[in-house]
Amino acid sequence: MDENQKDNDILDSLFVIPREVPKTILRSLLELVYDVKVTGSQFIPETGGALFVSNHTDYLDIPVQGAYAERKIVYLGKYELFHPQEEIMKYVNHKNSPFHYPPLSFTKPMIEYTLKSLGGIIKANLIHWGSMPIIRNAAGETTTMDKKAAMEYYEKLEEYMVGLMRGGEILSIYPEGTRSETGEVGSFKAMAAKMAIRAGVPIIPSGISGATNMSKPQAFLSGKAFKAKIRYNIGKPILPSEFPQGPEKKAAKELTEILEKRVAALVQNPESD
Incomplete structure (x- = not known):
């Protein structure tokens, strides 16, 4: 693991919400509706x-x-659930995206950094709460x-x-x-x-x-x-x-x-x- 990745993991861990918080909220919601x-x-x-x-x-x-x-x-959850920023980044980086041209092109680095940071926080919390990403592309890129x-x-x-x-x-x-x-x-x-x-x-x-x-x-x-x-x-x-x-x-x-x-x-x- 390189130093940048290590720093990112440490940053993501700072925003991890204790599992008891969503667990307590979820139990309260379930008991509010169901017996x-x-x-x-x-x-x-x-x-x-x-x-x-x-x-x-x-x-x-x-x-x-x-x-x-x-x-x-x-x-186990889908890989995409743990990396929601990737779909947005596909749009940002698409050859026809307006983010290739001024003035939006000037905002692209900040958008990439923000999305990557948010994605890391989401992933860290999901894993901490009890989810694990399933293997991605284990059978190749084909859909069938x-x-x-x-x-x-x-x-x-x-x-x-x-x-x-x-x-x-x-x-x-x-x-x-x-x-x-x-x-x-x-x-x-x-x-x-x-x-x-x-x-x-x-x-x-x-x-x-x-x-x-x-x-x-x-x-x-x-x-x-x-x-x-x-x-x-x-x-x-x-x-x-x-x-x-x-x-x-x-x-x-x-x-x-x-x-x-x-x-x-x-x-x-x-x-x-």
């Missing part, structure tokens, strides 16, 4: 890496999970990937996530791969189990109910969202010593079946472990 109850928080380990898994019913799942966990939960490129991309992505957990982070994944429109727990994909096996970290199963469609405008217009009962239950971790043994593919499949049953039970009976 939220969370159980099992004691099962989140105080230190060390882990994998958080849950069913996925609505955009609300992430703020509920993140706002009510004592430890920081890491979510062939099978080989897609496989290489997901292999790099898996290595990245495994590295985060080995480094002591708690990573959140929704093994269904998409949101359920009905609230029913769908089939789990094996990637989450495979990564936990590779990282050698506990898996924390959890289940959410009552949030389905509750972030949609219709829920607010109809009044259904207000004081809707959202229940989020965190279950006892599955330790690496409890993982199925054998070849990785077979063990991951068996562990995925166990996870799916644990999460489904937490959704159906949110007051239980």
